[in-house]
Amino acid sequence: MMDKYSLLHKIGIYFSIALFLLFMLLPFVEMFIASLRPITHLFSRPQLEVGETLSFVDFMSRFWSDKMSFQAYRDMWVTVPQLPRYIFNSVFLSTAVTLISLCFVVPAAYAYARFNFRGKSLSLTLFLAVNMFSGAVLLIPLYKLLRSYGLLNTYWAMIIPGVAFLVPTGIWLLKSFLEKIPYELEEAAFVDGASRLYTLRRVILPLAVPGLVVVGVAIFIGAYAQQFLFALTFNQNRDYMPLPAGIFEFIGYQTVLWNEMMAASLVGILPVLLIFLFMQKHLIAGLTSGAVKE
Amino acid sequence: MKQFIEIFKPKTKAQTTTLFAWALIAPAALVMFWVVVWPLYETFRLSFTNANLGTLMTGADYIGWENYEKVLGGRKFPAIVGRTFYWMFLSVGFKMVLGLIGAALLASNIRARGVIRALVMPPWIVPIAIGCFGWLWMYNGHFGLLSNFAEMAGITDGPFSFLAYKQSAFYSAVVTDVWIGTPMVTLFFLAAMQGVPKDLYEAAYVDGASRWYRFRRITLPQIMPTIISMALLSAIWTFNSFEIIWILTEGGPRGATTTLIIDTFKTAIFSYKFGAGATRAVLVVLILGVFSVIYLTVLGRLSKKYSYSGAQK
Numbered sequence: 012m013m014d015k016y017s018l019l020h021k022i023g024i025y026f027s028i029a030l031f032l033l034f035m036l037l038p039f040v041e042m043f044i045a046s047l048r049p050i051t052h053l054f055s056r057p058q059l060e061v062g063e064t065l066s067f068v069d070f071m072s073r074f075w076s077d078k079m080s081f082q083a084y085r086d087m088w089v090t091v092p093q094l095p096r097y098i099f100n101s102v103f104l105s106t107a108v109t110l111i112s113l114c115f116v117v118p119a120a121y122a123y124a125r126f127n128f129r130g131k132s133l134s135l136t137l138f139l140a141v142n143m144f145s146g147a148v149l150l151i152p153l154y155k156l157l158r159s160y161g162l163l164n165t166y167w168a169m170i171i172p173g174v175a176f177l178v179p180t181g182i183w184l185l186k187s188f189l190e191k192i193p194y195e196l197e198e199a200a201f202v203d204g205a206s207r208l209y210t211l212r213r214v215i216l217p218l219a220v221p222g223l224v225v226v227g228v229a230i231f232i233g234a235y236a237q238q239f240l241f242a243l244t245f246n247q248n249r250d251y252m253p254l255p256a257g258i259f260e261f262i263g264y265q266t267v268l269w270n271e272m273m274a275a276s277l278v279g280i281l282p283v284l285l286i287f288l289f290m291q292k293h294l295i296a297g298l299t300s301g302a303v304k305e
Numbered sequence: 306m307k308q309f310i311e312i313f314k315p316k317t318k319a320q321t322t323t324l325f326a327w328a329l330i331a332p333a334a335l336v337m338f339w340v341v342v343w344p345l346y347e348t349f350r351l352s353f354t355n356a357n358l359g360t361l362m363t364g365a366d367y368i369g370w371e372n373y374e375k376v377l378g379g380r381k382f383p384a385i386v387g388r389t390f391y392w393m394f395l396s397v398g399f400k401m402v403l404g405l406i407g408a409a410l411l412a413s414n415i416r417a418r419g420v421i422r423a424l425v426m427p428p429w430i431v432p433i434a435i436g437c438f439g440w441l442w443m444y445n446g447h448f449g450l451l452s453n454f455a456e457m458a459g460i461t462d463g464p465f466s467f468l469a470y471k472q473s474a475f476y477s478a479v480v481t482d483v484w485i486g487t488p489m490v491t492l493f494f495l496a497a498m499q500g501v502p503k504d505l506y507e508a509a510y511v512d513g514a515s516r517w518y519r520f521r522r523i524t525l526p527q528i529m530p531t532i533i534s535m536a537l538l539s540a541i542w543t544f545n546s547f548e549i550i551w552i553l554t555e556g557g558p559r560g561a562t563t564t565l566i567i568d569t570f571k572t573a574i575f576s577y578k579f580g581a582g583a584t585r586a587v588l589v590v591l592i593l594g595v596f597s598v599i600y601l602t603v604l605g606r607l608s609k610k611y612s613y614s615g616a617q618k
Contacts, residue, residue: 016414028410028421031403035425035488038439041450045442054448056464070457073450115336118329128323134330141341142538143593147547147566148586151573152347153340175340178333207325232430239434239548244574255434269442276435287430291423295492 039277046274047079053269084278087271090261093249094275097257101238102282104166104253108173108234109227115174116181116226121211123182124189125197138179150244157245168245169238169253176237177230184229188222188297189215225297228290235283254279345590351583358577365580372584381560386592389544389564392479396543399483401536404490409520411491412498422495429488437552440481444468444553471561474554478562482549486539493535497528533604540600541593565589 016024045053088094122128123135153172157163162171192215200210216223242256249257258279261272287294352372356365376382411422428436443450446466455461467477501524509519525532547566550556556563556571563571569589573582 024410024413024415027406028415031407031410032421032424034484035428037450038436038443038484039427041443042439056447065453065456067457070453073453115333119333122326122329126322126326128319128326130323131326134334138333138337141337143541143597144341144345144545144590147545147570148589149341149344149348150570151351151579151583151586152344155347156340156344171340175336178336182333236430236432239432255432258435258438269445272438273442276438280431280435283430283432284427287426288423291426292419295422295426295496 042273042277044074044079046083046270046277047081048073048076048270049078049080049082050266050268050270052076052078054266083270083274087261087268087275087278090268090271091257091275093252093257093260096250097252097254098279098282100166100251100257101235101253101255101279104169104173104238105231105234107166107170108177109231111170112174112177112181112230112234113223113227115178116185116230117216117223118211119178120182120185120189121215123186124192125194135182138182141176141179147240150240154244164246164248164251166251169241169251172241172245173234173237177233180233181226181230184297185219185222185226188226189219192218221293222297225290225293228286228294229297231286232283348583348586348590351580352587354580354583356579356583368580372581375581376584376588385560385563385565385568388475388562389566392475392482392564393540393543396479396482396486396546397536397540399479400486400490400539400543401532403483403487404494404535405532407487407491408494408498409524411495422492425491426488428485429492433485433548434552436485437481437549440477440484441468441553444477468554469558471558474558475561478550478553481553482543482546485549486543490535490539493531494528497531498524501527537597537600541597544593544596545589565592 091097123131149172154163157168157171162168196214196218197210200214205213238253239255242253246252246256254275258272258275261268261275351365353367353369354360354365355368355371360366407425411418411425415421444452444467446452446469447464449467451467452461452465455465456463465473468474505523505527506519509523514522544564545566546564547570550562550564550567551570554562556567565585566589569582569585572578572585576582
């Protein structure tokens with residue numbers, strides 16, 4: 012009863028949703044269309060007389076023409092021969108950041124979820140405060156730090172800052188997952204004489220697998236998203252460049268090969284989009300578990 | 306020696322717990338110390354030096370408050386701070402309003418809700434840099450979608466380069482920032498809305514409360530804790546937002562999109578004035594810290610009214 016809408020309401024709701032989705036998806040649609048258009052078509056404008064305005068037909072011709080093809084998806088590998096390497100680097104960096112982060116996140120999140128101890132809320136707040144410092148604020152000393160270890164222009168130059176800025180979020184996310192695992196299970200294990208570490212390994216971790224996967228995927232997506240700044244400042248070696256930085260090579264001295272640039276961008280976001288598609292239900296539930304009152 | 310160790314041996318159960326908990330946290334804490342805390346201290350220290358490219362080998366000299374005097378007394382600084390806050394309030398305001406509207410729409414009883422919800426997410430999960438490349442093309446002056454559309458619709462007389470003029474560049478950057486930030490806000494608001502007990506709505510419905518009244522008097526107060534924390538997080542991230550502005554305009558044209566973070570990056574990395582850049586970084590941290598404290602104190606009482614169950618059970 013309560014959830015029934017009148018026709019007018021329904022039209023209003025669907026129309027608003029359509030508008031909302033248009034805003035969210037239009038750039039991707041436009042990127043895709045641009046990637047299909049030959050560069051000459053992309054850079055063509057109808058010759059307008061003085062006082063004449065762009066007609067609707069002229070405008071629509073950007074969305075459809077028989078010159079469209081997937082040629083840019085073939086040419087981009089020639090224009091930027093390193094492209095496969097950049098995509099591999101992006102995926103590799105994100106995977107490394109995810110695995111390393113989890114090693115730090117799991118024990119800490121467990122401690123926060125299970126125990127009351129001195130300095131708990133203070134240290135948790137401090138972890139969250141890390142979110143306040145974007146990488147940009149710490150770039151100068153991080154540069155010096157990485158230089159002194161000789162890590163500039165290596166994968167590590169992008170992995171280490173990546174891990175540091177994702178661990179706090181990871182702890183926060185996993186903590187709310189672990190809190191949902193009933194404490195009674197652990198108590199039962201304790202009563203049976205299991206040690207704390209044994210309990211963590213054999214009781215908690217198996218139950219936490221769904222949570223771990225979600226947190227892992229969230230870290231992966233975060234790591235994939237944040238590579239640009241660190242690559243821009245800490246890495247000059249093209250062999251280690253991740254995709255968002257590598258795509259800049261399409262911006263040439265003379266012209267920008269927009270169609271190939273868009274094609275490469277779309278191919279580059281495919282890994283995260285696929286992972287998101289498969290995981291979206293769990294991911295959304297997991298990410299927002301902190302926002303739901305129980 | 307043995308006695309010394311004895312002192313630190315845990316005696317009570319609480320002490321054992323504390324020790325064990327800290328042992329689990331230690332690795333993460335050490336990483337934070339190494340990559341965040343120590344660099345933060347270094348930033349602070351550097352802000353009192355004249356470090357630049359030339360002093361990289363010889364070592365920088367301490368120059369006291371000179372950097373701070375220069376920055377705070379600088380002609381441009383008040384404008385930059387003002388612009389940064391304007392950028393933050395405008396962008397966060399839009400994100401909150403759009404997020405609320407989006408969440409309310411997605412929470413309504415509609416078909417294909419799961420699919421629509423998934424379709425809202427891409428701007429958030431796609432790398433910021435790549436989303437910005439898309440917008441860069443959309444804003445293109447002669448051939449971009451928006452320019453062509455504005456021309457066709459008669460909004461502009463001819464081609465319009467959105468990123469070439471001071472005002473339009475600023476608001477274009479805001480639109481892109483809102484585009485990237487809205488999905489996450491929507492998602493969290495939606496989750497909070499779905500967590501509101503159904504019987505509250507039913508009781509109100511039986512009493513004849515309208516949909517708008519129910520939204521205002523039940524939904525909004527119930528999700529207020531989420532709104533408060535999302536707004537703060539979003540404000541901090543927007544304040545620190547770097548990639549969007551950098552890719553779209555690099556802080557231009559003529560400084561129109563230069564926020565504090567962009568100014569910091571330009572000074573430190575592009576002009577190699579590490580000391581002066583560090584001073585700006587310290588000011589960013591200070592300003593954000595003060596802002597957060599004020600925000601939380603003002604809203605602290607408000608949020609206390611609503612019981613927010615987190616870890617404590």
